[in-house]
Amino acid sequence: MRYLPLTASDRAQMLGVIGASSIDDLFVDVPKSARRAGLFDLPPHAGELEVERELGALAALNRPAGAGPFFCGAGAYRHHVPASVDHIIQRSEFLTSYTPYQPEIAQGTLQVLFEFQTQVAALTGLDVANASMYDGSTATAEAVMMAKRVTRREKAVLSGGLHPHYAAVTQTIAHAEGMTIERLAAAIDAEAAVIAAIDADTACVVVQTPNVFGVVTDVSAIAEAAHAAGALLIVVTTEAVSFGLLKSPGEMGADIAVAEGQSIGNALNFGGPYVGLFAAREKLVRQMPGRLCGETVDAEGRRGFVLTLSTREQHIRREKATSNICTNSGLCALAFTIHLSLLGEAGLRQLAAINHGKARALKTALEVIPGVEILTPRFFNEIAIRTPGSAAALVEAMLADGVVGGVPYSRLAPDAGLDDVLLLAVTETTTPEDIAALSAALTRRIGQ
Amino acid sequence: MTMSSVGRPTQPQAAEGSAGHASLTGARALLQDEPLLFELGGWDKTGVDLPQAEFDASDLGDLVRAAPIGLPGLSEPETLRHYVRLSQKNHAIDLALYPLGSCTMKHNPRLNEKMARLPGFADLHPLAPAATAQGALALMDRLAHWLKTLTGMPAVAMSPKAGAHGELCGLLCIRAAHEAAGQGHRRRVLVPTSAHGTNPATAAFVGYSVQEIAQTTDGRVDLADLEAKLGPDVAAIMVTNPNTCGLFERDIVEIARVAHAHGAYFYCDGANFNAIVGRVRPGDLGVDAMHINLHKTFSTPHGGGGPGAGPVVLSDALAPFAPAPWVVHGSEGLSLAEHDTGFGRMTAFHGQMGMFVRAYAYMRSHGADGLRQVAEDAVLNANYIKARLSAAMTPAFPDGPCMHEALFDDSWLEGTGVTTLDFAKAMIDEGFHPMTMYFPLVVHGAMLIEPTETESRRELDRFCDALLALAQVAKAGDVQRFKGAPYLAPLRRLDETLAARKPKLAWRPEPTTVAPAPLAAE
Numbered sequence: 017m018r019y020l021p022l023t024a025s026d027r028a029q030m031l032g033v034i035g036a037s038s039i040d041d042l043f044v045d046v047p048k049s050a051r052r053a054g055l056f057d058l059p060p061h062a063g064e065l066e067v068e069r070e071l072g073a074l075a076a077l078n079r080p081a082g083a084g085p086f087f088c089g090a091g092a093y094r095h096h097v098p099a100s101v102d103h104i105i106q107r108s109e110f111l112t113s114y115t116p117y118q119p120e121i122a123q124g125t126l127q128v129l130f131e132f133q134t135q136v137a138a139l140t141g142l143d144v145a146n147a148s149m150y151d152g153s154t155a156t157a158e159a160v161m162m163a164k165r166v167t168r169r170e171k172a173v174l175s176g177g178l179h180p181h182y183a184a185v186t187q188t189i190a191h192a193e194g195m196t197i198e199r200l201a202a203a204i205d206a207e208a209a210v211i212a213a214i215d216a217d218t219a220c221v222v223v224q225t226p227n228v229f230g231v232v233t234d235v236s237a238i239a240e241a242a243h244a245a246g247a248l249l250i251v252v253t254t255e256a257v258s259f260g261l262l263k264s265p266g267e268m269g270a271d272i273a274v275a276e277g278q279s280i281g282n283a284l285n286f287g288g289p290y291v292g293l294f295a296a297r298e299k300l301v302r303q304m305p306g307r308l309c310g311e312t313v314d315a316e317g318r319r320g321f322v323l324t325l326s327t328r329e330q331h332i333r334r335e336k337a338t339s340n341i342c343t344n345s346g347l348c349a350l351a352f353t354i355h356l357s358l359l360g361e362a363g364l365r366q367l368a369a370i371n372h373g374k375a376r377a378l379k380t381a382l383e384v385i386p387g388v389e390i391l392t393p394r395f396f397n398e399i400a401i402r403t404p405g406s407a408a409a410l411v412e413a414m415l416a417d418g419v420v421g422g423v424p425y426s427r428l429a430p431d432a433g434l435d436d437v438l439l440l441a442v443t444e445t446t447t448p449e450d451i452a453a454l455s456a457a458l459t460r461r462i463g464q
Numbered sequence: 465m466t467m468s469s470v471g472r473p474t475q476p477q478a479a480e481g482s483a484g485h486a487s488l489t490g491a492r493a494l495l496q497d498e499p500l501l502f503e504l505g506g507w508d509k510t511g512v513d514l515p516q517a518e519f520d521a522s523d524l525g526d527l528v529r530a531a532p533i534g535l536p537g538l539s540e541p542e543t544l545r546h547y548v549r550l551s552q553k554n555h556a557i558d559l560a561l562y563p564l565g566s567c568t569m570k571h572n573p574r575l576n577e578k579m580a581r582l583p584g585f586a587d588l589h590p591l592a593p594a595a596t597a598q599g600a601l602a603l604m605d606r607l608a609h610w611l612k613t614l615t616g617m618p619a620v621a622m623s624p625k626a627g628a629h630g631e632l633c634g635l636l637c638i639r640a641a642h643e644a645a646g647q648g649h650r651r652r653v654l655v656p657t658s659a660h661g662t663n664p665a666t667a668a669f670v671g672y673s674v675q676e677i678a679q680t681t682d683g684r685v686d687l688a689d690l691e692a693k694l695g696p697d698v699a700a701i702m703v704t705n706p707n708t709c710g711l712f713e714r715d716i717v718e719i720a721r722v723a724h725a726h727g728a729y730f731y732c733d734g735a736n737f738n739a740i741v742g743r744v745r746p747g748d749l750g751v752d753a754m755h756i757n758l759h760k761t762f763s764t765p766h767g768g769g770g771p772g773a774g775p776v777v778l779s780d781a782l783a784p785f786a787p788a789p790w791v792v793h794g795s796e797g798l799s800l801a802e803h804d805t806g807f808g809r810m811t812a813f814h815g816q817m818g819m820f821v822r823a824y825a826y827m828r829s830h831g832a833d834g835l836r837q838v839a840e841d842a843v844l845n846a847n848y849i850k851a852r853l854s855a856a857m858t859p860a861f862p863d864g865p866c867m868h869e870a871l872f873d874d875s876w877l878e879g880t881g882v883t884t885l886d887f888a889k890a891m892i893d894e895g896f897h898p899m900t901m902y903f904p905l906v907v908h909g910a911m912l913i914e915p916t917e918t919e920s921r922r923e924l925d926r927f928c929d930a931l932l933a934l935a936q937v938a939k940a941g942d943v944q945r946f947k948g949a950p951y952l953a954p955l956r957r958l959d960e961t962l963a964a965r966k967p968k969l970a971w972r973p974e975p976t977t978v979a980p981a982p983l984a985a986e
Contacts, residue, residue, distance in 0.1 A: 017837060018829075019834075021918065022844070026920075027844060030848045033848060034850075035851070036847070039843075039844060041865065042840075042844065042865040042867075043712075043843070044865065049748065055832040056832045059831050061831035064575050067575060067829050071579045075579075078596060079584075079596035081587050082587050088591050088592055091590075091812055091813075094587070100543060100544060105767075108557075108558035109552060109556045109558075109559070110556075111556075111572065112557040112569075113557070114569055115769035120953040120954065121554065122768075123553035124768075125768035130969075131502070134502060145969075148770075150770075150811065154625065179812065185808070192670045193670065262524070262527055262529055263529050263530075285580075285586055285817050285818040286589070286597065287811075288590075288813060289771030289773075301967065301969070308967070310963040310964070311968040312962045314958050315956035318490075321958075322963050326964075335665055335674045340628045341629075343769055343770035345770045346767045346768040347768060348767075350767070354547055357538050357546070357547075359535070360506055360507075360511070360536055361533050361536070363511070364533070366517070369521070372521055373518065373519070373520070376523070412593065420592060420593065428591075444514070
């Protein structure tokens, strides 16, 4: 077995050193009823070639996003990632290291996390960011629970424009922690509706921009209303490239900003691993969940970085911790930071402008298709349309034309009564030919 | 002195005063002193070539960002330099043994990286139509089959993103099952004193109160104490097995039986599954739910602290309460059940697919025979270390074998003036990552060593020789070697108190620094 260095003679000699007569002696504490003598009913070991063949065959059954016209978004976006990003994250020192608990021999990871935190704070327009969460949805749930700790109130109001899966995760996790979650009905462009739901028990309101229907909103008025009632505003963003074009959550008065960072540096990966971004105002830092990396000095006065404020964390506080989270999304955060370092301010702004430009081109194409109603008044790179019939059936039909024509909203929320709503996303990877193919497919299938 | 014909010395010359030599630049030969990204001056640089788009955001009016973001950029060569220089300041499993107990730092096969990057997996959107994702769904289904077979459990929830996320998922299933049975008043969870910190944190997270179960002198759950604390308000027990002392819970079947007899569920923390994979099925021990850290037992890379993956296997009693999504077999192939559950959702999509591919490639490579050998070699290596180091160090539980990790206390350091922390920091100078320290909490000055099965006998001996040599100098009174350690790492010991007292969590421009010039989007 190629991954196991011990030889039969090693094993025999080592048993001798231990003073055991056989390997079974070392498993003597296992109750007799649970000891299994034979092998499990699974195939035997396989060489690299065999494994590559099996997995290659499985991969070949999938249609990669890059195989043709492709318009799925709704929380995960296909962007181009520079080749050097993937090269660096595969370096042994990053790939095969553990959480940086020994800072003297983990300054590589720690300095990257410090850079990551600085980048995330800058993008979101807030003071401090943590070293990442599992993904945007779990970061949202953590933000809601953080609002409970800060305000000592138990109600969270979720906008109808919040990604339904984010709302479900928040409901599942925050509800478990004893919070009341008020989830407003899905509506295309109604973020301000959360204002009417704010009361004296409200810990936070959660608003997404661009929202799940692609709508960009200035949340300043919502921030004012929340703050007037003593509640926090949590702003959610699922498309991190939009930070390059749009006003930041912090500029608009958010107290906590959470985002899915997958768009920068990370592949689609069928939903994971992704990287949750989490930033907040400075005064809230001690209630933040997750790991934080901070600057300090070593015994010779040289600058260095450590994990800090760990008195918030489970390995110190146990049942009194701010969260049970024990990992971050280290390697995905590294990919995010490298990609953003390559982009820089100019590159990110240009990338965002290109994405928006593609969406304008998409809109222009959609406007002339009979039966298509454009629902998103202000967008970044994603547009919701109303189709004459079931959007899911339409997507199914367009597959025969070789077009993966977006995400039917009913896939996210079958009971919302929005079966005719289709979400279409574009990025810099979308070509004019892709948009033409989508237009042709939509025209043909709607006409049927 | 020997010289070449142009006068270049070809043999090293004895230099005086070379000890403690400091460079002029802060570099140490191959190790560069690397500033922060924000100090490299790249305020107007980019390392990507993007097409010139006609910039028009007139439709967005004042929603467009006006102020600069504050992001520096670097060209590609500078980016490579910056991050490669940083990488060289990290310890890694590819460099030397990484003996962190309870962390299972084993070799990460590169085949698995290659497989996860196949476009059919990496470039697949989570909401792509099921017809275009049949291979991905089949892979999830096959991985689930392996996990169920290896654990002897009938169901598995795939979506949890890490071990602690899996714990949360398991406890939420337990809570839902109790509520469905009219047992919602059960709000107490029993956790051994040696448990991972995530166990009590997770229990508190779901609104349960936590009570500790005492430990026997031989490092196991005190069955009598457990029985005394069980009652009609206990929702679950959370037990790690093998436990964090590196010992198999001999009474585990009885522990499960009494818990069940009192109407409680048995949550098993599967962090230490590597010790028993292929030899013992948790389902045979009476477990109701157990998370599996794919990043431990099944070798998906730790990546400097994630991403992990924590699928949860479930008993028949808990399976109906699992979160979406599920892979479903239908007449038109495989699909995902994404909504029909009363539980809700743990994450936006289907879990850590990239990790599923790696873990499955690992399992297929090992097969039934290889996985059994994994457990045997992991346990053999740990016992070998325990046997060798017992010559100078004091095992916390000397009687009987350990499982995959060897636990020592600090009684052997008594009177030396050297603490567990000092000893660990001196290991850094010798080229090794320290073991897990001061955990579990039940052992004074604990040193928990987990070698894993992917260490050769040569590397184990190198490690043991180094520790025995260090132990000898500690006992001989060379305290300074330990108190000041590490001397040879990229940095000396860091001031953690300073970091926490005045937290500096992001780079800020010095007041004297010229503020970055605003950039036009064009």
